[in-house]
Amino acid sequence: WRRVDRKAEAREAERQHAGRALHVYPDEDGTVRIRGRLTPEVGALLMQALAAAREAVYPKNVPAGTCAPGVSQETPTMEQQQADALALLAETALHHGIDPGAPGERYQVVVHVDAPVLADADQAGQSVLEDGLRVPAGTSQRLACDASRVVMRHAPDCRVVEVGARTRTIPPALRRALHHRDRGCRFPGCGVRFGQGHHLRHWAHGGPTTLSNLALLCRRHHRAVHEEGYTLDRQADGELRFRRPDGRVLPEVPLPHEVPDDPVHAIRARHEAQGLVLHARTATPGWLGERLDLGWAIDVLHPLARSAAPIEWACNWPARHHSIT
Known part of the structure; x- marks a missing residue:
């Protein structure tokens, strides 16, 4: 047994605490890079939070075939899933409010976009973050779907002359009514619980902010609608209709089956109802190592041999039949 050096352990913990750091900075192409070092307990906390968020965005128990035909079922890489999970953690933190005095006010992402650009992505104008980094007009339209809005009027010399409420x-x-109605992302085959409000007809185009003009979409599919060419509209019967970028309709697919709280008990009950008796030796083969009776095996397994006349095999093997599993 090795005696733990408490002083050395304390010095190591102090070194780890003093070395904690997190660097977040924009890259040359406009993306944001993150690099850091965390203490073991904070790192474990972050990894658990990322795992929980990743499971919420990409559920593991989604059966195969629940994705709409024509939609790529390729699972994003682990690195991409981690990035999406981190985005969900940030959104959740801001939604619930880190600062008790003013929830979400001090910590927010500000996008400056000209009204013509918000109405038409092909129009000339600015679409930038508060620090000056440019973002695509489609991204600004997506963010404006479900955000706070402040209208500012500028003079010809770019001075701000009026700021609205x-x-x-x-x-x-x-929003509560929207979440109660949709119960998650409405994109065919998705069903992720966390979602963003999407205007079927954008408010910048005169669309009303009413329940009939809103749909709940997860971050991934909200981006697909605004920036990847997918479209959706509400039909006369109230159902949503999604279209691929080429205009073809995406068929509805059933939601994934819910996994019971005790799946083992549910499977056993199903087996009992079907009269199946399964135990630890069910899959154990009956072969005990004897030499294979090749003639008998061919006679049993080959379809032509079963219909032909019996064949006499000349061999010195014991005349025994064996079960083949």
């Missing part, structure tokens, strides 16, 4: 694109009461 801050308003919420989707009021809290309407």
Whole structure:
């Protein structure tokens, strides 16, 4: 047994604590790089949080075939899933409010976009973050679907001459009704519980912020609608219709089956109902190592041999039949 050096352990813990760091900075191409070092307990906390968020965005128990035909079923890489999970953690933190005094006010992402660009992505104008980094107009339209809005008027020399009141694109009461109705992302085959409100007809185009003009989409599929060419509309019967970028309709698919709280008990009950008796030796073969009776095996397994006349085999093997499993 090795005696633990408590002083050395304390010095190591102090070194780890003093060395904690996190660097977040924009790269040359506009993306954001993250590099850091965390203490073991904080690192474990982060990994558990990322795992939980990753499971929420990419559920493991989704059966095969629940994705709509024509939609890629390729699973993002682990690195991409980690990035999406981190985005969900950030959104959740801001949604619930880190600062008790002013939830979400101090920590927010600000996008400056000209009204013509918000209405038409092909129009000339600015679409930038507060620090000056440019973002695509489609991204600004997606963010504006479900965000707070402040209208500012500028003079010809770019001076701000009027600032309107801050308003919420989707009021809290309407958001609760939206979550209650949709119960998760409405994209065919998705069903992720965490979602963002999407205007079927964007408010910048005159679309109303009403329940009939809203649909809940997860971050991944909200981006697909605004920036990857997918479209959706509400039909006369109230159902949503999604289209691929080439205009073809995406068929609806059933939601994944819910996994019971005790799946082993559920499987055993199903087997008992079907009269199946399974135990630890069910899959154990009956072969005890004897030499194979080749003639008998061919006679049993080959379809032509079963219909032909019996064949006499000349061999010195024991005349025994064996079960083949």
